[in-house]
Amino acid sequence: MTAILLVDDHPIVREGYRRLLERQPDYRIVAEAANAAEAYQAYRKVSPDIVIMDLSLPGASGVEAVRHIKQWDKGARILIFTMHSGAAFALKAFEAGASGYVTKSSDAAELLRAVAIVAKGGRALSDDVAREIAAERLGEGRALVDELGPRETEILRLVASGRTTEDIAGILNLSPKTVQNYHYQIKSKIGARTDAHLVWLAIGAGLVGDASAT
Amino acid sequence: MTAILLVDDHPIVREGYRRLLERQPDYRIVAEAANAAEAYQAYRKVSPDIVIMDLSLPGASGVEAVRHIKQWDKGARILIFTMHSGAAFALKAFEAGASGYVTKSSDAAELLRAVAIVAKGGRALSDDVAREIAAERLGEGRALVDELGPRETEILRLVASGRTTEDIAGILNLSPKTVQNYHYQIKSKIGARTDAHLVWLAIGAGLVGDASAT
DNA sequence: GCCCTGATCGGGCAAATTGCCTGGGGGCGA
DNA sequence: TCGCCCCCAGGCAATTTGCCCGATCAGGGC
Numbered sequence: 001m002t003a004i005l006l007v008d009d010h011p012i013v014r015e016g017y018r019r020l021l022e023r024q025p026d027y028r029i030v031a032e033a034a035n036a037a038e039a040y041q042a043y044r045k046v047s048p049d050i051v052i053m054d055l056s057l058p059g060a061s062g063v064e065a066v067r068h069i070k071q072w073d074k075g076a077r078i079l080i081f082t083m084h085s086g087a088a089f090a091l092k093a094f095e096a097g098a099s100g101y102v103t104k105s106s107d108a109a110e111l112l113r114a115v116a117i118v119a120k121g122g123r124a125l126s127d128d129v130a131r132e133i134a135a136e137r138l139g140e141g142r143a144l145v146d147e148l149g150p151r152e153t154e155i156l157r158l159v160a161s162g163r164t165t166e167d168i169a170g171i172l173n174l175s176p177k178t179v180q181n182y183h184y185q186i187k188s189k190i191g192a193r194t195d196a197h198l199v200w201l202a203i204g205a206g207l208v209g210d211a212s213a214t
Numbered sequence: 215m216t217a218i219l220l221v222d223d224h225p226i227v228r229e230g231y232r233r234l235l236e237r238q239p240d241y242r243i244v245a246e247a248a249n250a251a252e253a254y255q256a257y258r259k260v261s262p263d264i265v266i267m268d269l270s271l272p273g274a275s276g277v278e279a280v281r282h283i284k285q286w287d288k289g290a291r292i293l294i295f296t297m298h299s300g301a302a303f304a305l306k307a308f309e310a311g312a313s314g315y316v317t318k319s320s321d322a323a324e325l326l327r328a329v330a331i332v333a334k335g336g337r338a339l340s341d342d343v344a345r346e347i348a349a350e351r352l353g354e355g356r357a358l359v360d361e362l363g364p365r366e367t368e369i370l371r372l373v374a375s376g377r378t379t380e381d382i383a384g385i386l387n388l389s390p391k392t393v394q395n396y397h398y399q400i401k402s403k404i405g406a407r408t409d410a411h412l413v414w415l416a417i418g419a420g421l422v423g424d425a426s427a428t
Numbered sequence: 429g430c431c432c433t434g435a436t437c438g439g440g441c442a443a444a445t446t447g448c449c450t451g452g453g454g455g456c457g458a
Numbered sequence: 459t460c461g462c463c464c465c466c467a468g469g470c471a472a473t474t475t476g477c478c479c480g481a482t483c484a485g486g487g488c
Contacts, residue, residue, distance in 0.1 A: 394445070397446085398445095398446065401446090401447095402448095
């Protein structure tokens, strides 16, 4: 039996959850809350197995509520169920300690699947949000790269992937000085103030983004 | 009418594509290839509107083939259709210039949808891969961060997000020299050879990677 | 052929940063 | 009270950055 705490400022929506969840044999809603403060109180009182929470709450935001609860109980499992499909919301929620993120446009089956995953300690993410995050990660803006010549692009790729100046000089059979010059030229063309900034721009342009195979 | 070039080393699989795609009124398979070299030749000969390609080909990898074709025609639209669902494969493919990535576990409808998107110049990604990339993006590995003190973590976050040394000094009310020292210390503790490398490690640790709310 | 443009390659030099060491102060557990 | 670790920052040589310059080579256009 899985004890659930429901947090949503809309009683009607809570009623909807209740209908859906209590039809499942293993789930029981043991408490409800309409805002962050209530959620926190309720959590401390009933220690539910999982929390299902909306992100837009009156007063403190849902992200704050997540952070607060996780601070009190590091093992808390919180599933965000919200209308926002933006990648930024989801990332913030996970950063705060949420275990799952499902949008309200998902169907009942998807919510139940997410609840099951989170209850087992896993991480759940609905398809539309996954797609958003992936899209952001893949980046849209080429633009930048078009300003650069092929050699510059090549060197940007290498620099952004973490290579040393000397590495690059070796790989491309150039003088280290030339690589430095390109490096500098790229930064000024692109308008990056920092190497780190350069990396982000390169990611945005789709030039890099690997994480495997160094 | 959309002209398609099919690249897959398995004739039976190509037959499958053909069945599926030629049932659609707008698609016509104008050429086939069984390896990277053939694909390249065929592309130059028929200039198809889109290429549907497997990633695992005999000889040169599909990624190489993509890079090669894009080098010859920057406007080429290439849709990868493969069995690999790993994020790394997909990222490499996009980096090389692919416009879409669909796994063979997707159903026919998803492939057709992807073909349509790519034909229109968009970018397509199947759900399972999106999920993989998102998972990777959310990051698993803390590890690194545990080595660092809170101050170091803070500074790493700022450095990795692209701030200038002076910016950081201003934000945290420190001497620029102190920031430089932390910056150096972090690099040696974490084992990063380059600032760019540092950014990747910070991303992996989930410290940065927002893109919103600066 | 000739000029112009643009990409590629690198030297030079001052100013800034990195790499590494040093040292002092504060908190906290043994 | 003694370490130990974290915080903060100066010093100094070595390297890199920032910005200048000139040389070569390929492709147009006239």
